[in-house]
Amino acid sequence: MENVMYGWWLPPDVSTHGHQIDFIINFLHWFMLVLFVGWGVFMAIALVKFRARPGHKADPSGVTSHLSTYMEIGVAVIEVILLVGLSIPTWAEQKSEPPAEDEVGLVVRAVGEQFAWNFHYPGPDGRFGRTDVELVDGGNPLGLDSKDPAAADDITTINQFHFPVGEKVLLYLSSKDVIHSFSLPVMRVKQDAIPGMTVPLWFEATETGSFEVGCAQLCGLGHYRMKGYMTIDTAESFAAWMKEQAELASFEDDYY
Amino acid sequence: MEIPHVVEVHPETGLANAKLGLWLFLASEVMLFGALFSSYILLRVAAVEWPAGSTILNVPMATFNTLVLIASSVTVVMSWASLKMNDFAKYKVYMGITIACAFIFLIVKYFEYTAKFDHGLSPASSTFLAIYFTITGLHAIHILGGIVVNGYLLGPGARMWKTDPEQFTGRVEAAGLYWHFVDLVWIFLFPVLYLL
Amino acid sequence: MSDEHHEELSWVRKYVFSTDHKVIGMQYGVTALLFLFFGFCLMMLMRWQLAYPGEPIPLIGSLFSDATAPGGVMLPEFYNQLGAMHGTIMVFLGVVPLAVGAFGNYVMPLQIGAPDMAFPKLNMASYWVYFIGGAVMLASFFVPGGAAQSGWTSYPPLSNLASEGQTWWVVGMIFLIASSLLGSVNFIVTILHLRAPGMSMFRLPIFVWSQLVTSFLLLLAFPALQAAGTLQLMDRVFGSSFFLPSGLVVGGEVLAVSGGGSPLLWQHLFWFLAHPEVYVLILPALGIVAEVIATNTRKPPWGYRSLVYSMIFLGFMSFIVWAHHMYMTGMGTTMSNFFQTTTMIISIPSVVILTAMVISLWGGAIRFTVPMLFALAFLPMFGIGGLTGLPLGLATPDIHLHDTYYVIGHFHYVVAPGTIFALFAGVYHWFPKITGRQMNQTLGKLHFWTSLVFINGVFMPMFWQGMAGVSRRLYDQTFYAHGAAVQDLTIISSVSAWLLGLAQLFFIVNFFRSIFAGPKVEDDNPWQATTLEWATPTPPPHGNFPVTPTVYRGPYEYSQPGVEADFTPQDVADAKMTAGKA
């Protein structure tokens, strides 16, 4: 999917859960359209039929049928179905019940700051190194503690987010300064990154490709350019990318 | 032009305008302090550590202040009762005591605050102190407001007793209601901030 | 205009520090219209940057300082200031003061047959406190660093870290809140206590009911923002950390604060106010529309009681839906289930109200006057805004739609072609009562049709933008691939906004010309309406009614069987007698 088609309706969906969200959105819009057109037609007829003109008198009794009550009940019923049947279950699954760390293919941290996304991969040992705000500086945006053995193989990137296709990704989201919002339109993922909180989220991609990571919450003058790049790799290319990043990291270590 | 129900009560609500207005104002005040108390609870529940108020704040001083405010609540009722019994001289005495109590409260509060500042404790020191200064400060502003209102009713506003005693009594009653509310807030504040 | 008043009041007491609810209403009205226009101008500037990012603003670009738009190219900081102030001004300085301060103040006491508000001095104070609040907001543009730039929602920690303008914003808000509180106490006491003899609660016009419910919302919801504002002021001025958690790193430096606070606390307090606030924006509008529709269909609105009960229910429910603005803050299933459920529940009374108004048309003898055109257009426009609230109200679709232009489209449909249209209807409807002159109908119709077309041109494209995933508050959406793909929509929207601005000239010219040169109304009741405001002399004198009216009937006795005239005013004892002069 190199040339992504963005257009006038929903963007392409490359996630396993996105179709549930899209279904609600599409269904609701048909429902809204029916209601709107229905009432619009009623209104148009009323305006023509009951326009003031010589010889026409108003009838104060107006509508006497109970049609409107049935319609209101109908709206309520459809809302209940959408709510209980679709929205609540999807939310529970997607937002409230993240899988355990050993059930997923990749665990990664994302940390927002004015105005970039930092990503933190635990490396081959699968453990995140300790971080400390006191250690933060230009070359170490996450404040990773190099004395911690678990940190030795960690990989951090700025605005580069790679993950493998077809595997669950568990992501711990937080922020260093103000509230940002981690937005992956094509993955149907959005979650505020709030300083002082770490929120787990998960998703799984169905296709490879390169897309963008956006920030959806006003976070200052650079809000509009807080953009990252998201690459959904095959398992092989992801492994290759990891290796490359590890080499880069050790090169930098030598350099400093 | 006469505005109805300035003095005589409305048959449906059983209140005159000022009193109904005051009850509504108090409802809004309840929401204000309610929001601040909720913030207190939320911050405290989320906090990693939270000091016991008594280790930082001066409990004896605050206990004294609580008694002062309770006394003033009694005297403000007495001042209204005196008007009802047509005893204007006594009204002046009781209202005077009420205002004096309010001043005592503020003076004690002043010493409490300065003692904190002298120890380098300010709203910037911790969330506990921040909420302490905010809520008690807002409460102190309400006390000040009470002093202004009661002072007016004791001073220039008292002229109305000659022209329109009924409306004047109504005003004193309304001011008294407000004063009870301010006391009540303190009675919540005291245990929550100082003792818990 | 005719009978000069006997009590000699100085000019200042009469027109500046007046205690007459009608003068105060007009003061509110003119100030609020100016603020609306100003808020719109801010937005017309922003729309340039959105349509043609990075290009110098034509014509007036060179007027801006280097701190805002060097070389005429708007800076992102300035864009954010304009956005935050547009939202604040439109909501707190424009629509609420116009809907409540102006129409509520002027019309409500007349409709209940009262001589004035219950507390005239408080009424005056509430206007002047509002005025100070507005002045503080305007002045904030000129402080170092400019006006507030953290959105009208002012989420911390961003707002804690922002420049001085944010402090001015908080101070301004505290004034505006105080003004609303004074006003709402006054409104409730007036409605409960000052009704004319015979005016029972269920004979009140819908507009009065809408003001009553609105006042309760203002009274009970605003204190939450008062509290939040106080806390933010403490944070900004006295260095406390109510909204700052520990361990913040800003610009590479650890922030030297005590920490231990919660950024979400602000959001809860803010939305506890701001959700009821959106019903404050819509209820008076519904009230105006109900009045105009009843008058111009010549029949009673359908389901008076269900309208009243729905409004009361809406008022109650609006206090327990606030967190539907916060689904993406990481809330658990229980919380989100609760708030999605309450949000679906609250949509039902809105559907009932709107349905009642639409079917009120059935059986009427509809007059297409200018106020009626605006009121009629309100219905489908509010319908679009309300219906698009449903996908936002369900937490799951909100994952995709939250903080996109879809939200902007949703609420502008309810407030702009919704509330603003209703307010225009109100201006055209009550103008003859207030000034004794009619507005020009041709200019009015031109204003209506052009506004209707262009306002849809502004906001309809936003739904597609939002669907495509474009975030709101973006200085330049072409930065993103999915934004660049729908940039054409942005241009359509911007051009429509400028044309909408031009269309307002019909209104402005008509408004000012009619004040001085409009045709005089011959009758105190030119629309042949039934409610009490039309039973006063035109314009109403100080004290309103020469004799206190007595009310004999409900508010909308139009076309009653067996009655000759097609309307029976509330103060007419015997309907069989010729009702009104006609």
Ligand code: HEA
């Ligand atoms: C007047 C203002 C107003 C009104 C009335 C509403 C009404 C509603 N709003 Fe809206 N809303 C706002 C103003 C308003 N809103 C604002 C300002 C924001 C954004 C704030 C910000 O973030 O800056 C917002 C945001 C907002 C959100 C948060 C979105 C997000 O940030 O992700 C949500 C979510 O639940 C929501 C839901 C609703 C719902 C369910 C209604 C319901 O009450 C609607 C019920 C109405 C109907 C269901 C219509 C019925 C229609 C018919 C029966 C058809 C008639 C047809 C014809 C006549 C032809 N609104």
Ligand code: HEA
């Ligand atoms: C009541 C509320 C209200 C109203 C009426 C409006 C009206 C309009 N709004 Fe606004 N808007 C908000 C409240 C409102 N808005 C809020 C809360 C936000 C969010 C801010 C934030 O992000 O924090 C927002 C954001 C917002 C954005 C998004 C910016 C962004 O995300 O970056 C845009 C973009 O186009 C926009 C456009 C407009 C336009 C074109 C109008 C037009 O419809 C305006 C039309 C106005 C008129 C037609 C009135 C003109 C007045 C007169 C004619 C009076 C004449 C005067 C005399 C006679 C004296 N608004």
Ligand code: CUA
């Ligand atoms: Cu980060 Cu917007």
Ligand SMILES: [Cu+2]
């Ligand atoms: Cu809401």
